[in-house]
Amino acid sequence: MTKYRISKTRFVDQTKTVSFTFDGKLYHGFEGDTLASALLSNGIHLVGRSFKYHRPRGIMSCGSEEPNAICQINDNTDLTEPNVRATEIELYEGLKASSQNCWPSLNFDIGGINNFISPFIPAGFYYKTFMWPKSFWKKIYEPLIRMSAGLGKSPTLPDPDIYDHKHEHCDVLVIGGGISGIISAKIAAKNNLKTILIDDKNVLGGSTIYQNNKNFLIDNKKSSEWLMKEIAELEEIKNLTIKTRTSLAAYHSYNYLLAKENISDHLPLDKKNDSIRQRLWKIRADKVIVAAGAIERPLVFNNNDRPGIILANSVKKYLDFYGVSSGLKNIIFTNNDSAYETALSLFEKGISVKIIDIRKKSTSNIVKNAEELGIQIYWNSTVVNTFGYKKVNSLEIMHLSEDGSNVKGNIIKIECDCLAISGGWTPMVHMHTQSGGKLDFREIDQVFVPNEKNENQINVGSCNGEFELEEIIKNTNNKIKKFLNVNETDFDRLSVLGSKEFEKKNIWLLPNTISEGKTKSFIDFQNDSTAKDIKLALREGFKSIEHVKRYTTTGMATDQGKLSNMHALGIIADTAGVKMGTLGTTTFRPPFTPLTFGALVGRNVGKFFEVIRKTPIHEWHIKHNAKFENVGQWKRAWYYPLNDENLHEAVQRESKAARDSAGILDASTLGKIDIQGTDASEFLNRVYTNAWSKLGIGKCRYGLMLNEDGMVYDDGVTTRLGENHYLMTTTTGGAANVLSKLEDYLQTEWPELDVYLTSVTDHYSTASICGPNSKKILKKLFPDKDFSDEAFPHMSYQSAKIDNAECRIMRISFTGELSYEINIESKYSKSLWESCIIAGEEYKITPYGTETMHLLRAEKGFIIVGQDTDGTMTPIDLQMDWIVSKKKYDFIGKRSLYRSDTIREDRKQLVGLLTDNPNEILEEGAQIVSELGQKPVQMIGHVTSSYFSPNLNKSIALAVVKGGKKMKGQKLFVPMENKNINVTVSDFIFLDKENKRINA
């Protein structure tokens, strides 16, 4: 055993040695240790450097509130993780931990110079300093700030771990496995309620599980022994699930909670491999009992941040739970009775301890006990300074004046190697407020306590501001009985002996003889904000607590101010002379402790990140070397390179083939909505800009759909299959939204219409064959059909059969070529596609992808909604006036087309652009200007689509330009990084304006 491992406890197995490294050096601890307790057992307090001043910092607590002891673990591996709290991570064989925020080493850190120049870096230093000269920002200031920002190192390798999500429902969820949580869970579970108890530690029992003090007896037993027995009984109850190593992350409305369970974080590296690392529980509870406990407050005095200065109850836990003494010459500095428990524990083990108390006296049992044992107590005193660079070695104390606002008398110097501080307790109200609960301020001991109004949630124990044993047991029992409607419990007649605290005193900022400007009294240890910084912020005019917080960064570090927020509030209230309760608190936001990204995303990584939709012809595309692009959730064939072709070469070949002979496109992803009902025609009249009533059965029509604000929303061809039956197609990406929008109007605005909508996107697949030889191919496929222009004109549809399977053939064109789309039930579509390829062989039918489709339609000047439009384009802007019915009384968006803004002539309008150099291809998204040289340059539009057209043998582009309609022939410029490209505004139909090819 090391010098500091002074006793055996039932929580640490001293027969099982665990070796680990800290900053490269090998140490030993035991199974059951945390990294922090193992370091302390080796006499190591210094574990990190502070964020701003790079001051040496030591372990300060024993839980999630830890501000200082945050480490990088398993550095330089794919398992590395920054900012891990040494007080929470359980020790395992092979753990590699290293300190953060220090260079070149923890013991000698160059950034420590900040400590000496600190008078020059007050709160708001960055805001004030890095303002000028402006030119310094990019090369000097930003790199400098980036270097000093952040703590640990982010992992650079992919995370090899598996994470999981799980949904859970229960009658009662109990948050926290301390004494009040255990009482609550037992009452709930014994009354046949499905109960879950979660606790973030590996052992249940909170701080009572190591409470061996004889001043606290339950049922005439030591508190720890009584609770041990209760836990043993609890584990036998069937309808209770106990989840240890599980911390509550978020408490949302309607009792929906997220909790993170650590499954393999505590296992040795060789045992982690086959296990899920963490699981995120999504819990919906009928009733929630919060028993989250309280966090001990530090005290704020000069140099209160040295290694060896630890919260008093944490010193007790290291001693009574881990068997580790934090020091051999201990001083306890307190404003309340709870720290006396620590003193008694130390005394019992024969370790030197003295007490400094800011109160004048205390008449409680436990203090009397300490006095009887002869422990030296300095009453009415405060620490005014501490000494020791890498670990505290002595301190100075003085007497407090009558009102506590000043110090008086002589300075007494005392030697020590550990200073245990206690400023009272802060109830963990995070869960309560996250769920929407409000807080009340309790003046007597200066705490915020839950103001309970929610009938399905309750706070018990110290998170409810109950700090004394009798009170906790009695109130928890009574409240839970009422909450769960229970008449009788095991705890009704329990005898409890405690120690009542009568004298209370709190001073947020302890007085000193040294002027405030020269002291360093830390409030937020991780972000290095001091009492001085808070006061400076107030002097500079910040009043709201939310503003002071952001200006001084108090409470904004990874610990989210669990130790610091109350002191910041207290000092603001004292300085501004207002009551603390009227200030309110900053907002407690989830997560309570940092969550890994892995836990958040769970299994939704890699190929499970997003749903992937494939057409039934997908396998054929893969076999024919297609490259794919994502269109919404769909994988669409993008192009089919032959041999070593790149995208450009493949697209040029495909485009030429489609215009010269025949091309085939998988158009299955287009949205398809089946519309039926006696009012179907009227419905289409209302949702499209053009008229539908006179469309003959068997005919197709292109339609444009607007939003109510007049902007183009979607487009597509709709076919009239029967008197009361239409098939609407939508864009691939817009399908789901169009259906929702149509359903919305039908259900809410026009419920009188007899119309039924069914999405059939997945039910039918589409092969689109275009090109001058397409008709011949169709004839081969459907020998019985008459494909003459008279029998089967452009924009019409016929049903047909192939190998006895029904299909629908639409003669419609998105390329400007003679073109047929064959729709067939999806299960037959691959076979149909293969038949098309075989039939087209003699015409060298060429499969083409979306890129070629885009090029072909751009040659023809057809828009793509979402590429050439962006939600600010009306049909008039697109020069599509022809499709807007003048006769219809109303349709969605009609009234907006003559709002004062939509009739402006200088709106951006669709135009064609030709580059003066026909081989120069514009970049999509490039900005367009009308004049060069003038500054600032006014942008008048941008390029929306741009290609090299092999059929026209020149570069073509579509663009939207302010007032573009009247600019035909005008010269404009597209300024790029290294050159200006000269362009001329042209018609946006580049090919076959007379529509000869469609009817060829």
Place this chain on the structure above:
Amino acid sequence: MFIINCPYCGERDQSEFSCGGEAHIVRPKQPTELSDDEWAEYLFMRKNIKGVQFERWNHIHGCRKWFNMIRDTSNDKIHAVYKMGEKPPVI
């Protein structure tokens, strides 16, 4: 995360629903007879109050029906749900 009582399906998790903004804004029957200002009132103006609000919701990953909800935005308490076309219950 609310639990919403769909008037057609019963209690379901909020993730099955989408919110469609303020309720009881009726599309004008004769839009062409409205001035720009009157049309803008219908098109753009929406309330965003702290307190009791009337909202449209859609059970989009369920029965796909639209319905109305009375919700207090200050504490997310849902006072009532009712079908489209029905009068809002008095709360």
